[in-house]
Amino acid sequence: RVRLDETAIGDDALPHLATLPRVEYLNLFGTKVTDAGLTHLEKMAALRSVYLWRTDVTEEGVERLRAKRPELAVVLGGTLAPPPIDEEEDGEEGDETETVDAIAADLPGCCQAAKDAGGVCDHPCCVAAAERGEICPTCAK
Known part of the structure; x- marks a missing residue:
């Protein structure tokens, strides 16, 4: 795990990270990384x-x-659209992916409070759910 959240790093640091062979989790929340840096993550x-x-x-x-x-x-929070949901084709038209705004409306109180304060919920269950691109089912109740 490498956590560089809310640091001043940008694209110039990512070639160095790409040389680390065992990094499975990378937190770049609140950094200056751009599309150019994403090529190193590949x-x-x-x-x-x-x-x-x-x-x-x-x-x-x-x-x-x-x-x-x-x-x-790729966990984006509320900043960009979520990835398309890979569902079985049923031949029906009109299948749509929920927008980030619709998902954000269902955020658990702990996640919404952290987001409103300019941060990210650090409950382990919420972090694990966010890594999967989901909302924590435990806290959402």
Whole structure:
């Protein structure tokens, strides 16, 4: 696990991180990382989860990263649209992915309070759910 959240790092630091062979989790929340830096994340074979909330990445940059590394969990918080949900085709038209705003409306109180304060909920159950791109089912009750 590498946590660089809310630091001044940017794209210039990512080539150095890409040389670390066992990084599975990377938190870049609140950094100056842009789409240019995402190309270095593509090379991190062990990387399974990356937090990109409140960075300077664009939706297009995230789409390129997801195309290169579909198994990588890219956690965006409320800043960009979530990845499409891979569902079985049922031949029905009108299947839609929920927007981030719709998902954010259902945030548990602890997550919403942290978001309102400019942070991220640090409850282990919420962190684990966010890594999967989900809302914590325990706290949402």
